[in-house]
Amino acid sequence: MKALLSFLQRANERLAVAAGLLLLVSVTVTLFDIVTRPFGLSLGGTDELSGYAMAIATSWGVSYALTSLAHVRIDLVRTRCSSRLQALFDMVAILSLAGVATIIAYRGWPVLSKTIETNATANTTLETPLWIPQSLWFAGWVWFALSALVLAVCVVVFVASGKSEEVQDVAGMRGEV
Amino acid sequence: MILFTSGGLLALLALSIPVGVVLFLLAFGLDAFFSPFPLMRGLGQIVWSSSNSATLIAIPFFVLLGQILVRSGVAQKTYSALEAWFSWLPGGLIHANIATATLFSATSGSSVATAATVASVATPQADRLGYDPKLFSGAIAAGGTLGIMIPPSINLIVYGFLTETSIPQLFLAGLIPGLLLAVLFMIVTAVICALKPSLGGPGVSATWQRRITGLADLIPLLGLFGTIVGTIYAGWATPTEAAAVGVAMAFAIAATQKAITRQMLIESLKGTVKTTAMIMLVVIGAYVLNFVLTAAGVSRALQDFLQGLGWSPLAMLLVIVLIYIVLGFFIETLSLMVATIPIVVPIVVGLGYDPLWFGILMILLVEMALITPPVGLNLYVVQGVRKSGPFTDVMIGAIPYAITMLVMAGLLILFPAIALYLPTHL
Amino acid sequence: EELSVVGSWSGLPLHKQFEKPFWDEKMPAASDGGITANLTTHDQMGINGGDVFRMLGQGVFDVGMTVADYAVSDAPALEGLDVPLIATDADSALAMVEAARPLIDDIFMDVFNAKVLGVAPYPPQVVFCNAEIAALEDLKGKKIRASGRMTGKLLEALGAEAVSISFGEVTGALQKGVVDCAVTGAGSGYSAGWWEVSTHLMPIPLGGWDPVVTAMNLDRWNSLSAADQALIQEAVEAELKAPAWEMAQNALETDIACLTGNGDCPGEKRGMTLVEASEADFDTARELLVSEVLPDWASRSGGDWGQRWNDTVGEVTGVQIPLN
Ligand code: NA
């Protein structure tokens, strides 16, 4: 289980860097657009591409935020509890997150499948085939759901075997900056 | 229905379930129990459409800009330059804290990042010069909150996105209130320290020569602010484009400080993705919740209920402000904004208030939430950097500034022009 | 039967004057209270215009009403329903839409699992410029805010640059010269204060008529009794569609009068310069449509859509797409 969790952690770090690079590409394209605009060379469609980058970077980034314990939680009641009770809080939190993540991924499929069915292209002059950005976007949410389910299972096992500290490590809260 | 929504919100948040997840759960619950539409069939479409946004990509751009700037080492020089100008006032270095926070706010979109940056350069000085830690660290926590009022501001982008208010207009509207608040902070500091000098520290006067030469160190940040805000106001660039230019300039600044390394770049990217994803889960959750609230008629029910009370718009507004202050003790900034925007903004607009103006008032109230205990993110950030002394120091030190914010809220309600002057005249 | 209905833009006259009274009063009255509606709009729900018919097909709600042009991602053939500049008044626009109706019905059936109840117009999408223009060809080299793919392609063919910015940002963009011209309904431009930031008004439907399709989820439609179906169909025809088309032409004339200060205007008159398009202008536009824009559309739509268009819309409007 340790190995699985550390694989998840490392995979998400890599994915985060990839998502970050995608954002950096988007910065570059935007800059190119601004610089060339006075000369009438503007690409057109920068906004459209930025939108896709945002959707994709978001769907792949949520897993990294999950494994680095960055999703905001309100700590008011939890801090006043014993560490065993805190582990229960963490379990409820990760179970609800895994549930929501699964529902999002499940409900994401019809978006992509309709696009494939109708061969949908963006309602722009660029006519981007939408299956390209949407499959990358959808895959991100599926990965998020998988990450969350793996974490949830591990946390349930840890709680059942009374390992509160391990719970804190993989699904606890971090003094956030 | 109203009880279900507000009760459910608070209960799930208290369970320490991630805020974004709470918003989704609430939407699922409302859909299942109250909606005539099987809304969740459209969930995927909403998640796609709300995150496929060229407006929202300004958020990671501004976060990345901040990540690079923090690692560039420019904060230290800025602080010394501002210290030379302001620390002769009663309260000494505390004014440098506020001034540095103000200047960083003008380039950073986030309050937490602003507070962290200023704290990291200012706290070593407090120990060295023997300042009373309370007011000193309270000023950093409070000054940092300006990060979301003075443009650029991630929170204003989110507000504009969710309420369909013009983001450039919101940026304009935040400028005067932000600067005014900074001045009020300084006045309050000076008055407190003049009355009780032991709360401040030794005033340090600098020579005019040092002041003038120090100005050169302010050029990077002022240039960055001028470019970002100037191009947006002139209409040359959208907030997203201005943010991209800002990223390029931040790289340039970091390059002149020889701070760019492969490691630094990777850390910046990871930090950016983490923060962005965290924000986006909450924003998408709010979007889904808004969809359900409207479709299930909760927004209308709430408006009817409030109209039924027959109170004056002002009374209603004051109740809303009070609710924000109370919730602000317990709920962190962005979550507070995003969870309440779908419910509150339609009501306020229905009362006849300007959504632009209310955006600024709301920012002010969530700024206050950042420095009110027990959940005050900026207090924790400053304490985290301090690493010594009790947390209560920061908490107590921030109280005068929280009161100043209340005064500012009163001014904003009495004189809406403070926020609306620039957007209507530029 | 209670229907959940999602209307078009809540702030525009089509919704306020026709959709809302129709679903809140006229439909229930026509059915003696047998058919009622739970009405909201896509902008109030915060959903994208482009998602309305997709969600309708999924059964998220029963009736959806929105601009056909928003749905062309899934069905490029729908663009052919609203070709810019070939219908210059409401009567010919109605004729164009009526001719296209069998095509629209098929598209909605196949792509969105929906039954079309009626098609009503937005006012024609005219041109506001903050630059001196005298004819269509003066748009060459200008940056123009427009929506809709076919309008964008036509602008490109005219040598102009199509820019997409949201409605709320247009006044600022016109004022600061980020765009030179912008396309919207004359009435929307009047109430949003575009006359303050632009000088010339060219009242030609460069953005088409933006027809709004009212459609019902097919499963829901099939679940209704034949009597209810007939009742709804008749009511939409007589109480929603007909009055909306009747209004369209008068509204345009009034709005132009208000914007230019010449003629009968119930509100405050403004002083924009009216630029009348000449026959030559329309000929140019038609030429570009036939030589570039429409053939491009026909190949984008695939199938026999080009031929079907020629046989229906083309027949009525006298425009034929050269197909090979
Ligand atoms: Na800022």
Ligand code: NA
């Ligand atoms: Na607080």
